[in-house]
Structure formats: C-alpha cells, structure tokens
Amino acid sequence: MKRVGVIGGGQLAWMMADAAQKLGVKLLVQTPSEDDPAVSIAQETVFAPVDDANATKILAQKCDVITFENEFVNLQALSILAQQGVCFRPKLEALVPLLDKYDQRCYLRDLGLPVPQFFALEEVENLRSKIEYLGFPTVLKSRRHGYDGQGTFIIKDFATLEQKLSYETKTKPLNKSLFLLEEFIPFERELAIIAARSVEGEIVTYPVVETQQEQQVCRRVIAPAEITPNQAEEIEAIAHTLLNSLEVVGIFGIELFIKADGKVLVNEIAPRTHNSGHFSIDACETSQFEQHLRAVCGLPLGNPALQCAGAVMVNLLGYENSHSDYQSQRQQIAEIPQAHVHWYGKTESRPGRKLGHVTVLLDNQNQESTYSIAHNIESIWYPR
Known part of the structure; x- marks a missing residue:
C-alpha cells in the first residue's frame, strides 16, 4: 500500500x-x-x-x-x-517560481505565455509614471499567501494607492517587496483548466471551465466553458508548456482571463488540486483528486473526460459567523435532480469561508437552465 x-x-x-x-x-x-x-x-x-x-x-x-x-x-x-x-511531488524546484506571484508572473512571461503587464513595487523609483503607463484602475496584489481574493485590491486612482500604502504603513511597517502592481484586465469571462502530469511526462487536461467570482471569491464553475475550439486548444497548449517546463508531477490549476477581443491571458497558477476542478468528482470518469494521487504514486493517469453533457458547481460560502451545520438548507439542495452535495465538516462558519459545494450534472448544455439551477441553489443557501 x-x-x-x-x-x-x-x-x-x-x-x-x-x-x-x-x-x-x-x-x-x-x-x-x-x-x-x-x-x-x-x-x-x-x-x-x-x-x-x-x-x-x-x-x-x-x-x-x-x-x-x-x-x-x-x-x-x-x-x-x-x-x-x-x-x-510536485518537486520543490517546480514550486520555487510559483509561490511568489511576482516570480510567477516573470516565469510565465519568460516562457512566452500571455500575462497582464506588471511590475514589482520595490523596484519602482518613479511610481506615478509607472502607474500612468498601466493606467487606472490598476491591481495591487500581495506576492505571497493571497487566496480567495485576499491580498488583491482594485486601485481606482493614485490617491487610493497612496492611501492603501499609507494604511499598510500605519498598521505595520510597509515592505514594498510584499506587493506587485499589474494592469487591470476588463475581461469578458474568467476561465480555468485543470491539468495533470505523470512521472513519465504524460499530460492530461480536463475540459476548460468558466469560473464566476463575486467579491473575488469563486461562486460558480460551469463545465465545459462556451469557448471556441481554437481558444480551448490555446489553453491546453498553455497547460502543456507550463507543466513540461516545470517537469511537474501532479495536478495544477491554471486560471485565465478571456478578453472581449477573444485574447487569452494567464491569471494565476495553483500547484495543487483546485476549486475549479471540484465538478470532476461527480462529472468526470477520473476526479482531479484521484488523478493527483495517481500522478504522485506513479500510477497511469486516468481518463479526465466528462461523463455527462456538462455540470455546474456552486460553492456554499459562509455568510455569517456561526457554528451551524445548515442541515435544512443542505437537505433542500440535495433534493435538486442530479445534485451532489459535498459538505466539508468545518466547525465554524464565517463570511466568505468555503463550507462545501454542490455539483449538478446537466443533461444538455443550456445556458439559461444552467444559470437557473445555480440561482436556485443560491436562493436556498443564502438568506434573502
């Protein structure tokens, strides 16, 4: 064993x-x-x-x-x-360029992958001219330990940036090396792809999905995303380039933007299983979790294909400080046809915390019915 x-x-x-x-x-x-x-x-x-x-x-x-x-x-x-x-597994060398978001941006850029324009705050002598080059709004990001929107700030003007930096200085000494600035992308949609690489270098990718965020926290994932075959091909190629370059063993989650002109940009890399792949537990022949264990144990990779027309995954996020297990809401959601509720057993709820998720399998890809299902789940889960 x-x-x-x-x-x-x-x-x-x-x-x-x-x-x-x-x-x-x-x-x-x-x-x-x-x-x-x-x-x-x-x-x-x-x-x-x-x-x-x-x-x-x-x-x-x-x-x-x-x-x-x-x-x-x-x-x-x-x-x-x-x-x-x-x-x-993945080996530590594969994590080195990824854990700091500035290093990650540099690594992706140097691989020739499309990323937003960015710069490290610590390297800036004339901050105002750099900001004017990026334009407003701009994005201020913590370089380490940011997730679920934590450590990401949309900056609307120079005064807001100065206010944010001076606030950081008052609460604790500002270390500019902890931040980067990057251009704000007025994206049409956010996408993600889960990719796995084996010990032998085989790569398999899951269907590209659309992720929908609210307050920078993922609320819904729709699989597969409605994109062109060329866009899907480009995103799969990005995954292959990245995983082969790093010689990864295991699962990676890759988040992307798609702009109004159809151009794809890489947003962030998660060197592990990822929220955007939870649909795979119920909708795919091989879940991302099984795939990850297969890879790190040196087993052959499994088939990542969907076993249904599509799926919608909705995160059950905390909306209050509570120790409730929300049994009544969970039971109502479980009664939705083809719904699979996953409850994480956390003992404490707080706003924005991921307490569980539900995946509903779809018999056909109909955007209207998909949104209706997601809305129904959220109307049961969140107080009116």
Whole structure:
C-alpha cells in the first residue's frame, strides 16, 4: 500500500479520501488543528503548522511520497529534507517560481505565455509614471499567501494607492517587496483548466471551465466553458508548456482571463488540486483528486473526460459567523435532480469561508437552465 503524506488538512485533502480508498492509498496529513476537515479521513495526522519542517520530517518517516494541499510552506526548510532523500511531488524546484506571484508572473512571461503587464513595487523609483503607463484602475496584489481574493485590491486612482500604502504603513511597517502592481484586465469571462502530469511526462487536461467570482471569491464553475475550439486548444497548449517546463508531477490549476477581443491571458497558477476542478468528482470518469494521487504514486493517469453533457458547481460560502451545520438548507439542495452535495465538516462558519459545494450534472448544455439551477441553489443557501 502506497503511503502519501499531505501537507495541509483542509477540504482539498479531505476530498482525496474516496480516491485514496479506491486506489489502495494510505493518506497521512500534516495540519495544525484537530478540527481541520482531513483529520477525519487521515490514517494518521501530524498536528503542526504546514510550514513546520520538523513536523514534515516526522511525516516523511511514515510516507513514501509527500504532496501539498496548499502553498503556505517553507521551501527553504523543506529543501533540506529533499536533500536527505524525501520525495516531494510536485518537486520543490517546480514550486520555487510559483509561490511568489511576482516570480510567477516573470516565469510565465519568460516562457512566452500571455500575462497582464506588471511590475514589482520595490523596484519602482518613479511610481506615478509607472502607474500612468498601466493606467487606472490598476491591481495591487500581495506576492505571497493571497487566496480567495485576499491580498488583491482594485486601485481606482493614485490617491487610493497612496492611501492603501499609507494604511499598510500605519498598521505595520510597509515592505514594498510584499506587493506587485499589474494592469487591470476588463475581461469578458474568467476561465480555468485543470491539468495533470505523470512521472513519465504524460499530460492530461480536463475540459476548460468558466469560473464566476463575486467579491473575488469563486461562486460558480460551469463545465465545459462556451469557448471556441481554437481558444480551448490555446489553453491546453498553455497547460502543456507550463507543466513540461516545470517537469511537474501532479495536478495544477491554471486560471485565465478571456478578453472581449477573444485574447487569452494567464491569471494565476495553483500547484495543487483546485476549486475549479471540484465538478470532476461527480462529472468526470477520473476526479482531479484521484488523478493527483495517481500522478504522485506513479500510477497511469486516468481518463479526465466528462461523463455527462456538462455540470455546474456552486460553492456554499459562509455568510455569517456561526457554528451551524445548515442541515435544512443542505437537505433542500440535495433534493435538486442530479445534485451532489459535498459538505466539508468545518466547525465554524464565517463570511466568505468555503463550507462545501454542490455539483449538478446537466443533461444538455443550456445556458439559461444552467444559470437557473445555480440561482436556485443560491436562493436556498443564502438568506434573502
């Protein structure tokens, strides 16, 4: 039996459980809290922060391979373990250019992949002229640890930028090296693709999906996205270029923009399973979670194809501070035809927190009915 250690014990690790059982894989988890979702499914848990390399060393002694559920790791400390023979998949070298969003932008640009214009705040001598070059609105981003919209700010004018930077200075010393600025993209839609690469270098990609955000948090995913064959081909080529360049083993999520003129830009890379791929649990022959375990265990990759005409996935986000399990709402949603509710078992709700998701399988691709299903789920879930 293959033993896989997962750094991180949130819902992404929790959703590996069924796949692990199917493949005969033993899951061990490193996570700080007994209340984290994956603790309930792990054969063994090392209770420690995910950036605690000493705890990872203990985890490694019990595992054949270690993978990641999130990016909040200390690569420098983990590299010592790698030198001692610990097997990380994806390898640490593949994560180095991705964890800092400025480094990630540079890496993508140098690969010749299309990205928004950007620059690091620390490198700027004449900030005003640089901003005028990008134009307003512009986007200020934290270079590390930003997710679900955290650490991303839409800046409407120079006064707002100065106000934001001075606020940061008052609350804590401003470290310009923690931020980058990039052009605001007036995109038509946001897209994503999940791609996996095996130990042998085989790559499979899932259908390109449309992701819909509200307040910079993903609310819905529609699979497949309504795009042209050429756009799908271009996005698949981007995934192949990136994964081969990094020599990745495992699953990556790639977020993209599509502009009004049809041009595709890469937004961000997640070197792990991703929210935009949750539909695959119920809609695809091989879920992204099974695919990831197949890759890191050195097994042949599975078929990523849809087994239905399409699917819509809706995140069940917290809208209040509560310890409710929302049993009544979940039951109503479960009664929707072809609905599959996944509840992460988190003990505390707070606004914007991902508490679960529901995927509804579609018999045909009809935009009107897809939106109607999503609206129905949200009308049940969120208070009027």
